[in-house]
Amino acid sequence: MRVAGLISGTSHDGIDVAVVEFAAEGTSLVGRVLYDGSVPYDPQLRARLIAALPPAPTTLDEITQLDTLIGQAFADVAQMAADAVGGVDAVCSHGQTVFHWVDGQHALGTLQIGQPAWIAERLGVPTVADVRIRDITAGGQGAPLVSFLDELLLRDRGRAGALNLGGISNITVVDGADVFAYDIGPANALIDAVIVARGLNPFGYDDDARIARSGHVHGALLDSLLADPYYLLPAPKSTGKEHFHLDYVNAHLDRQPGAIPSEDVIATLTELTVRTVADAIRRTGLTTLVVSGGGCRNPLILDGLTASLPEVDVLLTDELGAPADSKEAILFALIGWCTLHGVAGVVPGGTGASAPRILGTITPGAGPLVLPTAAEGVTSLRLEANARG
The missing domain is CATH 3.30.420.40 (ATPase, nucleotide binding domain)
Known part of the structure; x- marks a missing residue:
């Protein structure tokens, strides 16, 4: 069929x-x-x-x-x-x-x-x-449904995980017959929202991380974003654009003294994805992580995860037959x-x-x-x- x-x-x-x-x-x-x-x-x-x-x-x-x-x-x-x-x-x-x-x-x-x-x-x-x-x-x-496919692809690979970097990041962990999955937080959602709102790229995303590369991570803004209680909730949990959206970013920006350049905002949101995903993966004890979704084409995100997780073998799902x-x-x-x-x-x-x-x-x-x-x-x-x- x-x-x-x-x-x-x-x-x-x-x-x-x-x-x-x-x-x-x-x-x-x-x-x-x-x-x-x-x-x-x-x-x-x-x-x-x-x-x-x-x-x-x-x-x-x-x-x-x-x-x-x-x-x-x-x-x-x-x-x-x-x-x-x-x-x-x-x-x-x-x-x-x-x-x-x-x-x-x-x-x-x-x-x-x-x-x-x-x-x-x-x-x-x-x-x-x-x-x-x-x-x-x-x-x-109701999410992440992709855990169904992940379990079938990873069940013979020991304690392995599948990471999807779409608008929202989600992780599936497979360890023999044991499976758990949940939404980690924003991957591209906040980055894309700011790029669209500020007209930074006609395509609506940070192509090859060019915008983030031109900026610097703003420490106070990053700390404010990382303080979101969602990250501390135990799994299973799910989230989406009803929580992580443009007004959410603007509310955090309003708490900062002075204006933050757009490229610094994008660099900080990119680092937010790296930090929250890497923290979640460390807690799982994975040795293998297969990655998919648009965010895996962002070199700052993928390289940041690889550098943050030296003990984890990071590869794309293409190697499992799933582009x-x-x-x-x-x-x-x-x-x-x-x-x-x-x-x-x-x-x-x-x-x-x-x-x-x-x-x-x-x-x-x-x-x-x-x-x-x-x-x-x-x-x-x-x-x-x-x-x-």
């Missing part, structure tokens, strides 16, 4: 897509990555999305329009990927998170927009979506396969759920909805190298 996985993460800069062809032998699954890529949001659509995100006020009118416009954008990307490989059998769309409701340490709700019916109508294939809420109803955080930039899209292709085969797509230790759950809802494609024969489960996964290169 060929499944297209799609996601726009907390950096909300575009849509990542991967088409994976899955073949099962009992509970063993082989996934051949046929296509992977990323398509930026239209600048006007991205600007509207940013303007609607918390803590900014918005309206149901605007959310409804964005739900349709983002759904149509996802349908465009899904069609492009399907055409590139000669068609797909199903799609799994994460959509775009606009709010993750957490009260203390308990996730109570989550909202992803990007209406999946636009995808199902365009491609005529079943589309799985709204994948996080089922985990939350079972007592989980670092497309790992989460591959995850959602996997979740789509699992849901359509009646298989749970979450690790309780990864999210804090009481038990595994089959994730998501299914929007039928053209014609009757015919599901494949239920699978026994997935106990191992081998990803084969991206054929597109």
Whole structure:
């Protein structure tokens, strides 16, 4: 079965897509990555999305329009990927998170927009979506769902960890049958928010860390940011843009005497990511760490982590067959396969759920909805190298 996985993460800069062809032998699954890529949001659509995100006020009118416009954008990307490989059998769309409701340490709700019916109508294939809420109803955080893929990729590597550096950083630790995961804090979220607000880069991110390299870490600002109580909360825990956003940065800046140059702000936020992630990883006792997400392309972050963790072997997930930039899209292709085969797509230790759950809802494609024969489960996964290169 060929499944297209799609996601726009907390950096909300575009849509990542991967088409994976899955073949099962009992509970063993082989996934051949046929296509992977990323398509930026239209600048006007991205600007509207940013303007609607918390803590900014918005309206149901605007959310409804964005739900349709983002759904149509996802349908465009899904069609492009399907055409590139000669068609797909199903799609799994994460959509775009606009709010993750957490009260203390308990996730109570989550909202992803990007209406999946636009995808199902365009491609005529079943589309799985709204994948996080089922985990939350079972007592989980709804995040990080990537712990499901991480556990399958790392289970034979001793005490190993997988780090995703998206808008938010999250870590999965796998030690034999034991798995736990949680959101560490901001990775690119605050950096990107300041760059966009101040017009520092038309692409909306710190390309090759050029801005951060030109600045200096502001010690007092860094200390203020590190004092956030979130970092002291025990796992499992989850967070997002509803906590780490532009106004959050500005509130910390307002506590500092005098203006801080933009390049120093970016350098400090970059160091915040390095410091919080390195501290979290030291507490895990890992010997191997595989890294993915847009932040792994930021040399100051990756080099900073490598220097801070000399006892840890740091490598990219490409070495495990999952391209670092497309790992989460591959995850959602996997979740789509699992849901359509009646298989749970979450690790309780990864999210804090009481038990595994089959994730998501299914929007039928053209014609009757015919599901494949239920699978026994997935106990191992081998990803084969991206054929597109």
